[in-house]
Amino acid sequence: IWEEACKQLKGILSGDIYDRWIAVIQCLDINGRTMRLAVANDFYKDWLEENYFPMIRKAVMVVSGEEMDITLEVDSSAFDSNKEEQPEPEPQPSLSIPNPFEKKKTNHNLNPNYTFDSYVVGSANQFAHAASMAAANSPSRTYNPLFIYGGVGLGKTHLMQAIGNHIISKKPRAKVCYITCETFTNEYIEALQNNNVSNFRKKYRKIDMLMIDDIQFLDGKQRLQEEFFHTFNTLFESHKQIVLTSDRTPSEMAGLAPRLISRFEWGLVTELGKPDVETRTAILRKKAELLNLNINHELLDYLAQRVSSNVRSLEGALIRVATFMSLTNQQVDIQKVEELLHDLLDKESAAAISVDLIQRTVAEHFDLRPQDLTGKKRSKDIAWPRQIAMHLSRTMTSQSYPVIGEQFCRNHATILYAHDQVSEKSKDNRNLQQTLSILKDKVNKNAAKAL
Numbered sequence: 545i546w547e548e549a550c551k552q553l554k555g556i557l558s559g560d561i562y563d564r565w566i567a568v569i570q571c572l573d574i575n576g577r578t579m580r581l582a583v584a585n586d587f588y589k590d591w592l593e594e595n596y597f598p599m600i601r602k603a604v605m606v607v608s609g610e611e612m613d614i615t616l617e618v619d620s621s622a623f624d625s626n627k628e629e630q631p632e633p634e635p636q637p638s639l640s641i642p643n644p645f646e647k648k649k650t651n652h653n654l655n656p657n658y659t660f661d662s663y664v665v666g667s668a669n670q671f672a673h674a675a676s677m678a679a680a681n682s683p684s685r686t687y688n689p690l691f692i693y694g695g696v697g698l699g700k701t702h703l704m705q706a707i708g709n710h711i712i713s714k715k716p717r718a719k720v721c722y723i724t725c726e727t728f729t730n731e732y733i734e735a736l737q738n739n740n741v742s743n744f745r746k747k748y749r750k751i752d753m754l755m756i757d758d759i760q761f762l763d764g765k766q767r768l769q770e771e772f773f774h775t776f777n778t779l780f781e782s783h784k785q786i787v788l789t790s791d792r793t794p795s796e797m798a799g800l801a802p803r804l805i806s807r808f809e810w811g812l813v814t815e816l817g818k819p820d821v822e823t824r825t826a827i828l829r830k831k832a833e834l835l836n837l838n839i840n841h842e843l844l845d846y847l848a849q850r851v852s853s854n855v856r857s858l859e860g861a862l863i864r865v866a867t868f869m870s871l872t873n874q875q876v877d878i879q880k881v882e883e884l885l886h887d888l889l890d891k892e893s894a895a896a897i898s899v900d901l902i903q904r905t906v907a908e909h910f911d912l913r914p915q916d917l918t919g920k921k922r923s924k925d926i927a928w929p930r931q932i933a934m935h936l937s938r939t940m941t942s943q944s945y946p947v948i949g950e951q952f953c954r955n956h957a958t959i960l961y962a963h964d965q966v967s968e969k970s971k972d973n974r975n976l977q978q979t980l981s982i983l984k985d986k987v988n989k990n991a992a993k994a995l
């Protein structure tokens with residue numbers, strides 16, 4: 545079945561995409577109506593699930609004639625048996641969409657696509673960008689270390705590598721080292737196992753610039769911190785630039801030795817925030833241009849409006865739309881985009897619904913002030929809307945009772961009680977059902993406005 549399904553997929557996907565994403569999947573077994581597929585690592589799994597899973601499901605259904613439960617697992621051992629080094633296929637010119645995440649590896653580990661040129665500057669990242677430019681132009685003489693932090697998918701890795709690429713472009717022989725903290729950790733562990741720590745030290749202490757990505761990975765790892773502390777000092781003392789990224793500030797790393805925290809704060813700690821809608825639009829236009837995509841601006845503006853959580857999702861949305869267009873050879877309209885991206889868009893709107901937003905919406909509806917809902921007054925005209933707001937907070941957000949409680953200045957039991965009360969009453973009260981549905985609509989509308 546799987547082989548047949550692959551043939552189907554080969555028919556609809558461009559050769560390039562097929563080879564890269566489908567040919568790498570192994571079918572572990574088929575048992576009745578369940579099919580277990582495996583890929584070599586998380587990267588493939590995430591990417592496939594996010595982009596090609598519906599297509600795979602459909603192809604399997606076409607072939608088998610019935611809907612099957614398909615699971616995708618990471619199983620590197622399934623790939624060991626045929627690990628004969630395969631020569632890299634010659635890159636062929638193709639009309640398909642290049643995958644921007646593809647890493648054309650150089651010896652510095654840098655992705656050549658991650659440059660300052662391809663980085664869009666907006667209000668949320670202009671400071672981090674300026675600091676990175678400064679570090680790239682005069683390493684170790686401005687901010688050392690440069691510590692960039694921010695949420696997932698907001699451009700930390702891109703910005704960091706842009707520094708490296710900039711330096712390499714000016715001084716091709718500079719010893720620039722980019723490494724994820726995870727790889728750094730693994731190398732260290734391997735060195736320990738092989739009694740090779742002195743080589744490990746030498747390697748990292750004689751470079752010109754060290755960039756460690758996702759340094760939060762050090763959190764709680766004492767021995768590694770000890771090792772890194774000395775590497776840091778050696779490099780710092782010989783005026784080598786150090787750049788670090790993290791998903792949180794140094795002081796927010798609870799398991800980090802105080803002396804490392806203080807060193808991380810010696811230079812500059814700068815934040816990458818969520819881009820505003822103008823920046824998101826500019827990013828999409830830039831990506832569309834880089835990928836040579838012919839998508840109309842109205843559509844790009846729509847995507848920028850709707851996908852606000854992070855740049856990676858934004859980029860994923862663009863690629864999904866572009867893949868669809870290249871598969872079907874047709875332009876798409878906003879309705880089609882909504883259909884294609886409904887899972888992603890739902891997630892985006894859900895993320896925009898907060899307890900605070902619900903409180904404001906409910907207060908407005910009942911002509912109260914938001915403070916009334918969190919205050920102490922117990923008169924019925926306030927207590928009832930308050931319970932409704934608690935109920936909606938529980939049903940419309942993914943927050944727990946205690947967290948919702950905090951935002952109402954109550955304990956979790958009060959929220960639980962309110963939630964039950966409202967659910968119970970609404971069972972045979974048409975009026976209440978209607979009120980709730982009107983309120984939900986309003987909350988959704990306000991959330992969409994807030995995006």
Ligand code: ADP
Pocket residue numbers: 644662663664665669694695696697698699700701702703827855856859
């Ligand atoms: P992080 O390391 O913070 O998780 P990445 O650097 O991997 O995020 O960024 C995710 C994707 O978003 C990358 O493909 C990157 O090129 C893109 N990206 C993020 N910010 C920008 C920006 N300001 N301009 C252009 N592309 C961006």
Ligand code: MG
Pocket residue numbers: 700701702757758
């Ligand atoms: Mg990253």
